[in-house]
Amino acid sequence: MHDLVAKTALGGSEPRVDTVGSVTCTEVPGVALASVAARRGKETQAQKALVKLIGAPAPEVQRFTGDQVLAFWSGPDQWMIEAPFDSHEDLADQAKAIFGQTASVTEQTDAWARFDLLGDGINAVLELLCQLDLRRFEPGYAARSSIHHIGCFALCRGTDHVSLYGPRSSAGSLHHAVTTAMISAH
Numbered sequence: 001m002h003d004l005v006a007k008t009a010l011g012g013s014e015p016r017v018d019t020v021g022s023v024t025c026t027e028v029p030g031v032a033l034a035s036v037a038a039r040r041g042k043e044t045q046a047q048k049a050l051v052k053l054i055g056a057p058a059p060e061v062q063r064f065t066g067d068q069v070l071a072f073w074s075g076p077d078q079w080m081i082e083a084p085f086d087s088h089e090d091l092a093d094q095a096k097a098i099f100g101q102t103a104s105v106t107e108q109t110d111a112w113a114r115f116d117l118l119g120d121g122i123n124a125v126l127e128l129l130c131q132l133d134l135r136r137f138e139p140g141y142a143a144r145s146s147i148h149h150i151g152c153f154a155l156c157r158g159t160d161h162v163s164l165y166g167p168r169s170s171a172g173s174l175h176h177a178v179t180t181a182m183i184s185a186h
Contacts, residue, residue, distance in 0.1 A: 009113035009171035018179050021186035024067040024120035025178050027171075028163070031082055032091035033108035038077035041153045050079060064142040064155055072142035072155055080108065080165075113171035115178055122136045124185035126162065129177060130154065137162075148177040149166065 008029045010016050015027040038046035047058045054066035059079065064072035069088065071079040083091050092107035099105055119126060123134050130145040132154055140154040150173060153165040166174040 008139070009168045010175060012098070016175070020179070020182040020184070021119075022121045022183070023125055023182050025118060026116045026180060027175070028114040028116050030085045031109070031114055032085045032088040033112055034081045034092040034095050035074065035106045035108050036071075036079045036081060036095060036099060037075075037104045039101070039103055043077045045102040046077065046099060049102055050142055051099045053095060054079065059142070062136075062143050063140055065140070069155050072153065074144065074153070085109065111147075112165045113168045113174065115164045115166075115175065116157075117164065117178070118160060120160050121185060122160060123179070125181045126154070128181040128184055147174060150174050150177070 005013065007013065008015055008027055010027055015029055017027070020042070036050065037047070049179045050058045052069055053114050054071050056065040056067065057070055059065045059073045061073055064070055069081065069083040071081050074080045081091060081095055088094065091109070092105055095105045124133055126134060130147045130152070132143055132145050137156050139156055139158050143154050144159045145152055145154055147164070147166065150170045152174065155163040156165060164174070164178065
C-alpha cells in the first residue's frame with residue numbers, strides 16, 4: 001500500500017501564510033471547484049439548475065452569489081462553482097446530476113490555486129497586481145484579470161478580503177507576484 005501525502009499548490013504539507021504590513025496572503029487548499037458552461041439553446045434551463053445548486057440567483061456579469069456553494073461568473077452563460085472540499089469532494093458529480101444535459105460540467109478542483117488576501121491595505125496591493133476597476137470592487141464582485149501574464153479570477157468577499165484564483169501550475173509564480181506587490185505596497 002502506498003502512503004500518499006497531500007501537498008498544497010505551493011508544495012507544502014500546510015497552507016502557506018505570508019504577512020507584510022497590514023496584508024496577509026493565505027494559501028487556501030480546501031476548496032472544491034467545477035466549471036459549468038450552458039449548452040446552446042439550454043441557457044435558461046442551465047440558469048435554473050444553477051439556482052437550484054447554489055440556492056441563490058444566478059450571478060450577473062462580474063458577480064458571485066451563493067453561500068455554502070457559490071457560483072461566480074466566468075463568461076456568457078458560464079460559471080465556476082465553489083464549495084468547501086470537505087463537504088463537497090464530489091462537487092462536479094453533484095453539479096452534473098443537477099444540470100443534466102443543459103450544461104457541460106468539468107471538475108476543476110486540482111486545476112486552480114486560491115490565495116486569500118486579508119487586511120485594510122489590499123487595494124494598494126491589487127493596484128500593483130492587475131487592471132481591476134477597484135471603484136467597482138465591492139463584496140460580491142468577481143472579475144477575470146491577468147496577474148503577471150497569468151489568467152486569474154478575483155473575488156471580493158469583503159472590504160478587506162479578496163480571493164485570487166490562478167492556475168495551480170503557476171501557483172509559485174502567482175504567489176511570488178502577490179508577495180512582491182505586498183512588499184512594494186507596504
